Amino acid sequence: MKPPKRLQPLIDEGMVDTVLRQLMSGKEATVYVVRCGDEVRCAKVYKEANQRSFHQAVSYQEGRRVKNSRQARAMEKGSRYGRQMAEEAWQNAEVDALYRLAAAGVRVPKPFICFEGVLLMELVTDADGNAAPRLNDVELTEATALDYHAQLLQQVVLMLCAGVVHGDLSEYNILVDAAGPVIIDLPQAVDAAGNNNAGAMLERDVDNLATYFSRFAPQLASSKCGKEIWGLYQAGLLKADTVLTGRIKENKRPADVGAVMQAIHLAEKEEEERRQRMQMAE
Ligand SMILES: Nc1ncnc2c1ncn2[C@@H]1O[C@H](COP(=O)(O)OP(=O)(O)OP(=O)(O)O)[C@@H](O)[C@H]1O
Numbered sequence: 001m002k003p004p005k006r007l008q009p010l011i012d013e014g015m016v017d018t019v020l021r022q023l024m025s026g027k028e029a030t031v032y033v034v035r036c037g038d039e040v041r042c043a044k045v046y047k048e049a050n051q052r053s054f055h056q057a058v059s060y061q062e063g064r065r066v067k068n069s070r071q072a073r074a075m076e077k078g079s080r081y082g083r084q085m086a087e088e089a090w091q092n093a094e095v096d097a098l099y100r101l102a103a104a105g106v107r108v109p110k111p112f113i114c115f116e117g118v119l120l121m122e123l124v125t126d127a128d129g130n131a132a133p134r135l136n137d138v139e140l141t142e143a144t145a146l147d148y149h150a151q152l153l154q155q156v157v158l159m160l161c162a163g164v165v166h167g168d169l170s171e172y173n174i175l176v177d178a179a180g181p182v183i184i185d186l187p188q189a190v191d192a193a194g195n196n197n198a199g200a201m202l203e204r205d206v207d208n209l210a211t212y213f214s215r216f217a218p219q220l221a222s223s224k225c226g227k228e229i230w231g232l233y234q235a236g237l238l239k240a241d242t243v244l245t246g247r248i249k250e251n252k253r254p255a256d257v258g259a260v261m262q263a264i265h266l267a268e269k270e271e272e273e274r275r276q277r278m279q280m281a282e
């Protein structure tokens, strides 16, 4: 096909030889199948910021690393330079996450480069060499559903051990190749240690898996692995080979209301003292 304009820089640089076809046009990107030498790869072209949706939300941005404080200030101010930096940070987040996860042994497409807003990565294929179907498009038996669910929980644990929470894990962002599920679509991935919403996002990812697979294996509807995984992670006890029980220990102790009230009073007192100091300094 005639190469789309956004892929031209990669052709000019010799990273891509020919564009074979468009694979998908999603909410946030258009994906092409391309030839690079004698390999067939996948090129994900990110849409411009104003065409994208909820992943720009503040909850995903927290804890994102930028190169320096000048960039951080520019991003906060929302200047043109700042928007460009935010755009780059967003695009690099996916390639960074892919490198980190591939190194940790998570089943993700192998990344090659992110250049001019295009991520070049391995094309995930089915047994016949065609682009792999999404989990959502695959009919499952109960046994396969249980197997894929277990495999994916293992992958989520491996990801968290590498410090990453997907943040948008669902049957639409998982492909199925000959060996099982492969996780894709990570520009919104969050840093588990640096983002206050990471625990809630992990739980949502894990709940999404249980809800989806429970269509084929109803017993999965009640599994409670999200809280369990996050609890182990926070306690520093999560390992790649941790065996999950699907249950969590409920904290049966009554809440210590007295201690909470005391903490509130203390904070109020500190704030009052701070205000007095400020007044005195004026
Ligand atoms: N490495 C890959 N190998 C094979 N197919 C892929 C690969 N990456 C993406 N795709 C295909 O392109 C689709 C869109 O990719 P992705 O989910 O990363 O982008 P998106 O813009 O977030 O799309 P959506 O809005 O559908 O989630 C996927 O559902 C999948 O079918």
Ligand SMILES: [Mg+2]
Binding pocket: 026, 172, 173, 185
């Ligand atoms: Mg997607």
